[in-house]
Amino acid sequence: MNTTPASPDTPVGSSWEDLVTVALLGTERRTPPLRDPGQEPPVALLDAAAVETVRRRAGVRPARAAARPEPAAPDPRTVLPPAAARRLAMLLADRPGTGGGGRRGAAPDLMELLPQWLASANAHGFAAPPQTLPALLDAARGRTDLRPAALAFAGPRALWLARLNPEWRFALRSAPGGGASLPGPEESERVQQLWQEGLFAERVALLAAVRSQEPAAARELLVSTWATERAEDRLMFLDSLRSRLGADDEPFLERALSDRSRNVRATAAELLSALPGSALAARMAARASSCVAVDRTRDTPMIVVEAPHECDAGMERDGVVPKPPAGRGERSWWLGQLVEAAPLGTWQERFGGRSPEEMVALPVADDWQKELHAAWCRAAVRQRDPAWSRALLGSPSAPEAGGPGAVSLAERSKLLATLGAGERAEWVAGFIGTHGLSEAFQLLGVCAVPWAGDLGGAVVDALDIARDAGSYPWSFSGVMGLAERCLDPAEAGRLDGLTSVPDETENATPGAGGYWSEAFQRLVTTLRLRAAMATELTPPAEAG
DSSP states (O other): OOOOOOOOOOOOOOOOHHHHHEEEEEEEESSSSOTTTOHHHHHHHHHHHHHHHHHHHHHHOOOOOOOOOOOOOOOSSSSSOOOHHHHHHHHHHOOOOOSOOOOHHHSOOOGGGGGHHHHHHHHHHHHHHGHHOOOOHHHHHOOOGGGHHHHHHHHHHHHHHTOOOGGGGGHHHHSSSGOOOOOOOOOHHHHHHHHHHHHHHHHHHHHHHHHOOHHHHHHHHHHHHHHOOOOOHHHHHHHHGGGTTOOHHHHHHHTTTOOOOHHHHHHHHHHHTTSSSHHHHHHHHHHHHHEOOOOOOHHHHSSEEEEOOOOOOOHTTTOOOOSHHHHHHHHHHHHHOOOOOHHHHHHHHHHHTTTTTHHHHHGGGGOOOOHHHHHHHHHHTTOOOOOHHHHHHTTSSSSSSOOOOOOOOHHHHHHHHOOOHHHHHHHHHHHHHHSSSTTTTTHHTTTSSSSSSSHHHHHHHHHHHHHHHHHHGGHHHHHHHHHHHSOOOHHHHHHHHGOOOOOOOSSSOTTTTHHHHHHHHHHHHHHHHHHHHHHSSSOHHOOO
């Protein structure tokens, strides 16, 4: 076989593969077929590619006729108003910038407003215009956080399209039952057939749907096949019991504590500990109470702790993980799990009727305070107990930003999530007024949108103070981005005065004034855009 490389002056064939090779190597290294003497090689390559394209297309044989697809299911929802349809097209046409961390300028980030627009459109019950469905599906394919709202808005026609395009198949996986209608609890034969014969995703969707209407019926479905399910499937099915969890679920969950899978056992124990009246909760309360007590022999009452010396089989069955993570002591690890799983009502009786605030304020002997308070934090979040959350958060204006029991920003955010929307906003506003914005980003993320007046005012005031001080502006970009999406649009008028370039102080960061001006211009423009979006999506009857 001749392996001598071709000379650059040697023309190659005109097959499509040969032409692609020339294009990849370059016409200086490979000569394309010349149709006219003196023709430039790049032009000759393009001419040859055009001729070959026509030849390939002309030579295609017609495919066998296929059955025409069934029409898409009708979408009975209200037609989207024309102004809102134009706005949607504008939002979908926007693409995130490709710059790496540079200045964003004063233009709003339209793609970041799409989730809010979709939520509002779904709340009003509008149907997606058919011509926007491909762009909606493309947007949802690229951003998983958009999928639930985008697919709900896109409706049945999007699922019809998804069956015809492999790139949109994610929509079928995301939709309950792959887009097929699920039987209701009253259709017992169809429910049983789908539960016994359906694909895993269909069974998960069916269990969730039945659970939302008839919790007992869903639990009986699970019991009927529990022994034959795979461990990973049992875990997913068990997780569905979080919805409408009640005392009737306890016998089944108690049996699941003896499951072969450690993950299944842990999930069953977690669910049981969320039922304060369960037998597991009582066992955990007894164990935790034997470890934590109040020493009344001292001048000032003090909490004393005697952590467990071993993790016995009973503790393991009830969900206590015996091996601690690296760098953590065994006894403190076991203690934390016991206190976290014990009903919080245990401590009021154990500590002589004291309130959560009084218990949190008690000193703790031998450096156990951090461990005990952290476990109480996790218990308050798990049991959704606002009284304990308030006690552990403490006053937002306290000198220590961490509060008496919260040990991290993430922990504080979880505690705040157990409070009502108004109380949450009030606490975070007070925190920002005392500590500023440097530690407030995660806390703002759990507040209801749009931000309440006091909270929005606190954020704007803190940004204004940072602007006037000439602070390093890029460190506030995260909060500014949140403000664009969460601040009440009615605040736009108040912010107009902050869009000018401030005078730079002696210690100001160079160029900070221009950045702050752009950031506030973008914020005002975005708020007015959100106000227009809300007006466009408001039906005439509501607007009047």
